[in-house]
Amino acid sequence: MGLFSKQRLGIDLGTANTIIYIDNKGIALREPSIVARNIKTGEVVAYGKEAAKLVGRTSDTYETIRPIRDGVIADFSLTKQMLAHFIKQAVLRSLSRPEVVICVPSSISKVERRAVIDAIKDLGIHRAMIVEEPFAAALGANLAIEEPRGKMVVDIGGGTTDIATISYGEIVNGSSSRAGGSLMNETIMAYVRNHYQLAVGDYTAETIKIVLGNAMFTEQDTSDKLKVRGRNIATGVPDEKYVEASIVAEAVDEVIQMIVTSIKQVLEQTPPELSADIIENGIVLTGGGSLLKRLPERLHDEIGIPVNLASVPLDSAAIGAGKMLKQLDIQSKIAEKKAR
Structure with a gap:
């Protein structure tokens, strides 16, 4: 019998925060992606909010670490420990292994993707699937991405800003930068x-x-x-x-200019038909960084396209990952067919 109750989880494993969505329940956990550990023994003494309280306030005995940097795993061991702690907190009681959909930046390499999968499977996860951050954010923002019409989402997280043009259920083109x-x-x-x-x-x-x-x-x-x-x-x-x-x-203007440049670059690569759709539908902002005061208005002025803030920008990616849980069964069947 496993350590976890039978749950289906959508996880936004971010540089700044880790957000966990439980199928049919909603957001169950939102914690800073920080751990505090004893330097001499290597023992982790605090996670999340408790660890955040120690940032800049520890002696030479303790250190605070962000195991996720620029959207990717920088410390494999600490990431596993932190995730295990957060999942136990979110699920509370445990009977069997959960199934997980986890968000990653669109620019990470195959090796980095494998590191994410390995990290969560080592926790006793039954099945796991990766979804790109802007795709999950678009789903969580309730965009009709299955339509053959262009939608653009700009997800401004702690470590990265991920931008994507989406049509007919797929990312057509996009980019990821450190401008978070x-x-x-x-x-x-x-x-x-x-x-x-x-x-x-x-x-x-x-x-x-x-x-x-x-x-x-x-x-x-x-x-x-x-x-x-x-x-x-x-x-x-x-x-x-x-x-x-x-x-x-x-x-902050220095970073905003970087985001503006990235959006323009993605728009330049977007097919004309989808560009017309984006002008009509506007750009949707998600992620904690999108909460910067007057950011939608600034981007509208710079780019000339309407820019709208998602209803729950901080949680959009986690909610979108939760919506992707139904794809686990489909992906599993596809993998089984390929293995034959």
């Missing part, structure tokens, strides 16, 4: 350091992005600021400064 939420945090940290001589960590940068981040800075936002604590890089002692929204807008 984590890169925005990195640029914010660099700008705060350069403009205020203040060193801040990733957690503080994320807070700054949520509070002050703005894709279309206007004069009305000039007075917006946030008191931020960090380390003065000149004196080396704790300090606090007021960070202005204009500086944060400059920081």
